[in-house]
Structure formats: structure tokens, C-alpha cells
Amino acid sequence: FHLEQIYTDLFHLEQIYTELFHLEQIYTHLFHLEQIYTHLFHLEQIYTELFHLEQIYTHLFHLEQIYTDLFHLEQIYKDLFHLEQIYTELFHLEQIYTDLFHLEQIYTDLFHLEQIYTELFHLEQIYTDLFHLEQIYTDLFHLEQIYTELFHLEQIYTDLFHLEQIYTDLFHLEQIYTELFHLEQIYTHLLHLEQIYTDLFHLEQIYTDLYHLEEIYTDLFHLEQIYTELFHLEQIYTHLFHLEQIYTHLFHLEQIYTELFHLEQIYTHLFHLEQIYTDLFHLEQIYTELFHLEQIYTELFHLEQIYTHLFHLEQIYTHLFHLEQIYMDLFHLEQIYLYHLEEIYTDLFHLEQIYTELFHLEQIYTHLFHLEQIYTHLFHLEQIYTELFHLEQIYTHLFHLEQIYTDLFHLEQIYTELFHLEQIYTELFHLEQIYTHLFHLEQIYTHLFHLEQIYMDLFHLEQICTDLFHLEQIYTDLFHLEQIYTDLFHLEQICTDLFHLEQIYTDLFHLEQIYTELFHLEQIYTHLFHLEQIYTHLFHLEQIYTDLFHLEQYARICSI
Numbered sequence: 001f002h003l004e005q006i007y008t009d010l011f012h013l014e015q016i017y018t019e020l021f022h023l024e025q026i027y028t029h030l031f032h033l034e035q036i037y038t039h040l041f042h043l044e045q046i047y048t049e050l051f052h053l054e055q056i057y058t059h060l061f062h063l064e065q066i067y068t069d070l071f072h073l074e075q076i077y078k079d080l081f082h083l084e085q086i087y088t089e090l091f092h093l094e095q096i097y098t099d100l101f102h103l104e105q106i107y108t109d110l111f112h113l114e115q116i117y118t119e120l121f122h123l124e125q126i127y128t129d130l131f132h133l134e135q136i137y138t139d140l141f142h143l144e145q146i147y148t149e150l151f152h153l154e155q156i157y158t159d160l161f162h163l164e165q166i167y168t169d170l171f172h173l174e175q176i177y178t179e180l181f182h183l184e185q186i187y188t189h190l191l192h193l194e195q196i197y198t199d200l201f202h203l204e205q206i207y208t209d210l211y212h213l214e215e216i217y218t219d220l221f222h223l224e225q226i227y228t229e230l231f232h233l234e235q236i237y238t239h240l241f242h243l244e245q246i247y248t249h250l251f252h253l254e255q256i257y258t259e260l261f262h263l264e265q266i267y268t269h270l271f272h273l274e275q276i277y278t279d280l281f282h283l284e285q286i287y288t289e290l291f292h293l294e295q296i297y298t299e300l301f302h303l304e305q306i307y308t309h310l311f312h313l314e315q316i317y318t319h320l321f322h323l324e325q326i327y328m329d330l331f332h333l334e335q336i337y338l339y340h341l342e343e344i345y346t347d348l349f350h351l352e353q354i355y356t357e358l359f360h361l362e363q364i365y366t367h368l369f370h371l372e373q374i375y376t377h378l379f380h381l382e383q384i385y386t387e388l389f390h391l392e393q394i395y396t397h398l399f400h401l402e403q404i405y406t407d408l409f410h411l412e413q414i415y416t417e418l419f420h421l422e423q424i425y426t427e428l429f430h431l432e433q434i435y436t437h438l439f440h441l442e443q444i445y446t447h448l449f450h451l452e453q454i455y456m457d458l459f460h461l462e463q464i465c466t467d468l469f470h471l472e473q474i475y476t477d478l479f480h481l482e483q484i485y486t487d488l489f490h491l492e493q494i495c496t497d498l499f500h501l502e503q504i505y506t507d508l509f510h511l512e513q514i515y516t517e518l519f520h521l522e523q524i525y526t527h528l529f530h531l532e533q534i535y536t537h538l539f540h541l542e543q544i545y546t547d548l549f550h551l552e553q554y555a556r557i558c559s560i
Helices: 001-137 144-271 275-280 278-409 411-559
Strands: none
Touching: 001 144, 001 278, 001 411, 144 411, 278 411
């Protein structure tokens, strides 16, 4: 009977051992589920970071497209610069063509002067013949023809007196014309001064606008340096992303090593199950303490992750604060740019009109260069006029010789001389026509003097044109800066998106805290459920102990 009780106790203990073995399997499964849950939580964090990195990659791809467009614009700018050099060479060839055309006209004028020189040489020969006739005329003696010659000379004297009055009237008209021409020059000069004053006032406004544009250019140059620093930070961020991937891989290997180490512990634990069964009550206390330590370790690990995440958030916040300052500067520049863009466009339109006028003045300059050669030719004609005046003095001397003719006595030779004087009168009429032509040339000379003053003003305008060409180069640089400003405006939009992502990230961080609290509550609930099972098992053991105590009393009664 005692052996039967021992057998019953052993059978009961075997059932208890079976239940403990089953509980150990449940514990092993729960521990494995806890590791799986921890791994899933870590994967969820990795997924969130990968989603954030995917958005960053999208922005980087967009920046790469912007860089490609900038490279293409730079090539277009080089082609335009090459075309501008070609245009300068064509303009130089056009000037060479104008000079060749002008030389052709000079050659034509020289050919005409050669003909005039030939005619003057012919007149010199005629003068030599006249001198020879004068010597023949001294031998005239016929007195009968003297009276007829004197009458003819009286008519010639009357004609010469009439020509002298005409010359006096022409001289008076020339003085009046000179005064009127002087007044016209004064009026033209005053009108030109008025235009110069208007141009100077407009140039003063252009200078003010250019000074303001220079300040904008300085600010844009500072923004370009900031853009270079942002590009450098973007490269650093790419390198950090690569290191983060390496860190993720190492963390995964560390988890695998931890699991292998844990399996080794499980194997050791299974080997000592028989001893564990003997020290069950003591192990239960140790298990309670280990479970508490495990919760503490889990909380410490979670706090370490939160600390790492907060450190990363602090870096992001510093970067976003820097981007916010850049955004304020860009917004201020945008207001300044929009305020002055319309004025710049108006000034450029006015410069285009000035360029058209300068092109017209360039054509006038070419024509004036041709007139300058005509002026040289007129100066040569003035020398010819001086020589003709000398010939007129010689003619006066011949008139004095004509008085000597009164002593001549041969009437037949006087008739021949009178015929010669008629030819001289024809020559004087030809000289009067030459004088009229020279008077017309004097008017042309006066007009050329007026054109020379216009040329001096055009030379001043040419210097102004050089300054305008320099302004055009400055405008080209401003256009390039405008393209850089467009890229910075795009970066401003990217900064706005980052600020929005920061808010989303803040909300996710708040949700992560809520999720952590729920996870902690779930662990507490699991622990309570486990305690409830232990309590049920202890209640069952208490009933078994009561039954054993009751059987022991029954055995004692039976033995008695």
C-alpha cells in the first residue's frame, strides 16, 4: 500500500514534470515571439527611414536634372559668345569695305584733278603766247586804228565798272550770308546742348540703376557661395546614407550572433532540466528577477534608440534653421528683383533705340569721311584760285601795256590788236564764270565747316557708345545671374518641402512615443497573464498538497 502511494506520488510528479516541460516549451515559444516582435519593430523603423531616404533620392534626382540644364545653358552661352566675336569681325570687314569704297572715290577725284592740271598747263601756254603777242604789239604804229581801239576800250571800261558794282553787291551778300550761317550754327549748337543735357540726365538714371544692380549682383554672388556649400553638404549626406546602410547590415549580423548565443544557452538549459526541476521554487524566483531585468534591458535599449534619434533630429533641426535663414534672404531678394525688373526692361528698350540711332550716326560718319576728302580737294582748288588771282594781276599789267599802245602809230596793226582784245574780253567773261563757281565752292566750304563741328559731336557720341557696349556686357552677366537666381528659387521650394517633412517627422515621432507606451502596456498585460497562469498552477498544486495531506492522514488511519 505504501508502494502504491509512492507510485501514485511518482505518477503525480510525472504529470507535474510533463506540465513543467510544456510550460518550458511555451516559455521558449514566447521568448522567440518576443525576439520576432523586436525584430519587426526594428524593421518598421528601417522602413520609415528608407521611405525618408527615397524622398531625399527623388530630390537629388531633380537636382541632377537642374545641373544638366545648367550645363546645357553654359554651352549655349559659349556659342553666343562665339557668335558675338563673329559679328565683331563682320563689322570690322564692313568698315574695311567702306574705306575701300572711299578710296575709289578719292581715285576718281584725283583723275579729275589731273584733267584740271592739264587745262591749267594749256592756259600757261596761252599766257606765253600772249606775252609774245605783247612784244609784237609794241611794234604797232598805225594811228588810224587807235581811235577805234580807244572807243572799244571805253566800252570795256564801262563793262568792268559794272562788274565791280556786281562784285560789291556779292561781297555784301556774302557778309549777310556769313552772319546768318553763324546764327544757324549757334542755334544748332544750342539744340545739340539740349539733347546732350537730356542724354546726361538719362545716363544719370541708368547709373543709379546700375549701382543698385551691382548691390544685387553682390548678394547673388553670396547666394552662389551658399549654394556651393549646400551641394557639399548633399555629398556628405550621401556618404552618411552609405554608412547607415553598412551600420544596418552590422546590426543585423549582431542580432544573428545574439540569436546563436541564445540557442547555445537554450541547449545548456535543456541539458540541466533535471536539476532545474529539483530547484523549481528557487528558479521561479530567479525567473521573476530575470523577467524584471529583461524589462529593464528592453527599456534601456529603447531609450538608447530614442537618444540616437533625438541626436539625429538635432542635426536636422540645425540644418533646417540654416535653410530658413537662406529662405528669408531669398524672399527679400525676390522682392527687390521684382521691383527693379520693370525699370531694367525700360532702360534696355531705351538702349536699343540709342543703338539704332548710333548705327544711323555711323552711316553719317562714313559720309562725313567722304566729305573730308572733298574738303581736301576744295583746299587744292583754293590754291588754284590764288594762281588765277595772280593771273588777274598779270592781266592788269597787260592793261597797263595797253595804255602804252597809245604810242603806237601803225593803224593796220591796231586793227589786229583790237581783234586780240576781243579775245581777251572773251577770256575775262570765262574768268567771271570761274569766279561764280568759286563763290559756290565757298558756300560748300562753309557747309563743310558746319559738318566738321557735327563730326566732333559724333566723336563724343562714339565714346558714349563704348560705354554702352560695356553696359551691354554687364547686362549679359546679370542675365546669367538671373538664371542662378531661378535655381535658388527652386531650392527655396525644396526647403519648403523639407520644412513640411520636418512637421510630418515630428508627428511620426509623437506617434512613435504613443506606440512605445502601447507596447509597454502590452508587455505588462502579457506579464499579468503569465502571473495568472502561475497563480492557477499554484492553486492546483495547493489542491494536490491538500489531497496528499488528506491521503497521508488516511494512510496513518489505515495503518492504525
